[in-house]
Amino acid sequence: MNPFHYQRATAPEEAIHVVAATRGAKFLGGGTNLIDLMKYDVEHPTTLVDINHLSFTQITSASDGTTTVGAGVRNSDLANHQTIRTNYPLLSQAILSGASAQLRNMATTGGNLLQRTRCYYFNDTAYTECNKRNPGSGCSALKGFNRIHAILGTSADGDSDTANCIATNPSDMNVALAALNATVHVQGPKGKRSIALRDFHLLPGTTPHIETALKPDELITSVELPPSRFAKHSCYLKVRDRQSYAFALVSVAAGLELDGSTIQSAGLALGGVAPKPWRSAEAEKALVGAPATVETFHKAADLAVAGAKTYQYNAFKVELAKTSIVRALTLAAQGVQA
Ligand code: SF4
Numbered sequence: 001m002n003p004f005h006y007q008r009a010t011a012p013e014e015a016i017h018v019v020a021a022t023r024g025a026k027f028l029g030g031g032t033n034l035i036d037l038m039k040y041d042v043e044h045p046t047t048l049v050d051i052n053h054l055s056f057t058q059i060t061s062a063s064d065g066t067t068t069v070g071a072g073v074r075n076s077d078l079a080n081h082q083t084i085r086t087n088y089p090l091l092s093q094a095i096l097s098g099a100s101a102q103l104r105n106m107a108t109t110g111g112n113l114l115q116r117t118r119c120y121y122f123n124d125t126a127y128t129e130c131n132k133r134n135p136g137s138g139c140s141a142l143k144g145f146n147r148i149h150a151i152l153g154t155s156a157d158g159d160s161d162t163a164n165c166i167a168t169n170p171s172d173m174n175v176a177l178a179a180l181n182a183t184v185h186v187q188g189p190k191g192k193r194s195i196a197l198r199d200f201h202l203l204p205g206t207t208p209h210i211e212t213a214l215k216p217d218e219l220i221t222s223v224e225l226p227p228s229r230f231a232k233h234s235c236y237l238k239v240r241d242r243q244s245y246a247f248a249l250v251s252v253a254a255g256l257e258l259d260g261s262t263i264q265s266a267g268l269a270l271g272g273v274a275p276k277p278w279r280s281a282e283a284e285k286a287l288v289g290a291p292a293t294v295e296t297f298h299k300a301a302d303l304a305v306a307g308a309k310t311y312q313y314n315a316f317k318v319e320l321a322k323t324s325i326v327r328a329l330t331l332a333a334q335g336v337q338a
Helices: 012-021 036-038 077-081 082-087 091-097 101-106 107-113 173-177 281-285 292-304 316-334
Strands: 003-006 023-030 046-050 060-062 067-071 183-188 191-196 219-225 234-239 249-259 262-270
Touching: 003 091, 012 046, 012 219, 036 234, 046 173, 060 082, 067 082, 077 082, 077 091, 077 101, 077 107, 082 091, 091 173, 091 249, 101 107, 107 219, 173 234, 173 249, 183 262, 191 249, 234 316, 249 316, 262 281, 262 292, 281 292, 292 316
Parallel strands: 003 046, 023 046
Antiparallel strands: 060 067, 067 219, 183 191, 183 219, 234 249, 249 262
């Protein structure tokens, strides 16, 4: 590991000032991803600004039904909070499907939003070709073992052979937040702003090293959840190689608001298949106003993966995603969790 300076911040303004003024400085939350990447020689911060002692650890509900989650709330506390379990079981289920109890006890809401990919070639510096790690160097995964890689959103021009990066976003929490239409609140040297979750993570395009709309000196302060619509009918379905402590090959966050058997509104997001939590406006549109039937769910599934580009080892993800979408929507309609 490379040497670095450590500084504990006591106020958000102090943390932001230090990161803005210090080349190579980064915020340190739970550190469950960043410290690993420092050990792998992938991340080389000059200074770590510890934000664990800032007052971003509350979960609050407003009279209009919105719920605000502080960026420093640990994943375990978020998943097990009564308001989240009751009003947003989709989020609770997604978080509890990820990592291990020990990691969830450390990982924070803000840090989970910024999790970096688990692409083998990104995490192993022996592979010099990685556009995310070394912009312009190439992509080892394109012709490598790309079983875990993306099938959607990988290149701006839709040509799979010229994609710059086919890495997936590894988070489960982010998939649920996408389906729930969350908003990320941030603070920087120029003040505060809000970013819709759907706009927070970026597609790789020609700059796969830029993963989010967050500027390097901006600090995530909270995540806002709109009033709950899917408390009775939601499901987080995660398909992976083993039942625990594994990343998703495909995951589905499905939320339905039903009036009898008619779908009033829907949230549908996929994990494990794209560089960001993948939401299909077309699939959601096909669900709204339609009967909650298997036929409707198949139609939505086809639309959700339309335009998928596959590689040597990950073509199976197309059918797996479609099957998983139908199953997650069916379970959500039945009010049964996966
Ligand atoms: Fe790097 Fe992305 Fe290619 Fe993985 S998929 S090797 S992260 S450029």
